[in-house]
Amino acid sequence: MSDEFKLLLKSGKFTENPRERIHTITNPNNSAFSELKVQLPIAYEGPQGSQGEKEYTPEHYFLAAIAGCFFTTFSVVCSNSNFNYKHLEIDIKGYIGESTGVKMMEKIKQNIKLIISSSMNEKKAYRILEMTENRCPLAKSIKSEVINTYQVINEE
Numbered sequence: 001m002s003d004e005f006k007l008l009l010k011s012g013k014f015t016e017n018p019r020e021r022i023h024t025i026t027n028p029n030n031s032a033f034s035e036l037k038v039q040l041p042i043a044y045e046g047p048q049g050s051q052g053e054k055e056y057t058p059e060h061y062f063l064a065a066i067a068g069c070f071f072t073t074f075s076v077v078c079s080n081s082n083f084n085y086k087h088l089e090i091d092i093k094g095y096i097g098e099s100t101g102v103k104m105m106e107k108i109k110q111n112i113k114l115i116i117s118s119s120m121n122e123k124k125a126y127r128i129l130e131m132t133e134n135r136c137p138l139a140k141s142i143k144s145e146v147i148n149t150y151q152v153i154n155e156e
Contacts, residue, residue, distance in 0.1 A: 009038075019045045022055050036061075059094060059105065066108055066146065067092045069138035077132050083124060086155060087115040094144075105144045113151045125152045 008028045012021035025036040037055040040046030047054050056064075067090045074088060090112050097106040116125050129150050133139070139146045 017045070020047045022047060059096070062105060063092045063094045063108065065138055066136075066142070067110060069136045070110065070112070070132060070148075073136045074128070074132040077128050077135065081124070081128055081131075083120065083128055085114055085116050085120070085125070087113075089113045105142075107145045107147065110146065110148045111151070112148055113153065115153045115155050118154045118156055120154075122152050122154060126150060 006027065006029055008026050010024050010026075012023045015021050019040050022037050022039045025038055027033040038061065039053060039055045039057055041057040041059060042048050042053055046057065070090060071088065077083075078085060090110050092108065092110045094105050095107040095109075096103060098104075099106060112129065114125055114129065116122070129148075129152075133146075133148050
C-alpha cells in the first residue's frame with residue numbers, strides 16, 4: 001500500500017482581479033498544522049508587496065518540497081550509516097523556461113553545504129550526500145533537471 005498525503009486548497013477573498021487573490025492551504029486531517037498561503041507570482045500579475053511577492057508561490061513550494069525531501073532523506077541515510085553531522089544548509093534556485101515549447105521548471109540547482117566535526121570522515125560525508133541524491137523520491141519523480149553541488153566543511 002502506498003503512503004497518502006492530503007491537502008485542502010481554498011480560494012482567497014474576492015478581488016476585482018482574480019490574479020491578486022491570496023489562497024490558503026490546510027491539512028484537513030490535522031488542524032495543528034499551520035495554514036499556508038499561496039499566490040500567483042508577480043511575473044504572472046500576482047499581488048506585489050514592497051519586496052516582491054506578498055506570499056509564497058507554487059514555485060517556491062515546489063523548490064521547498066525538493067529541498068525538504070533532500071533534508072529528510074539525508075537524515076535517514078545518516079541514521080542508517082551511523083553518521084552524525086553538525087549542520088546542513090541548502091541554497092536552492094529554480095529556473096522556469098520554455099525550451100521544450102511548454103513553460104515549466106526546467107532546472108533546479110541546489111548548493112548543499114554540510115558541516116561535520118573533524119572526527120568524521122570527509123569521504124564518507126560525500127558518499128552519504130550522493131546516496132541521498134540517488135534516493136530522494138521527489139527529485140526522482142520530476143522532469144526538471146536537478147543539479148546538486150556539495151561542499152563539506154570540517155569544523156572543530
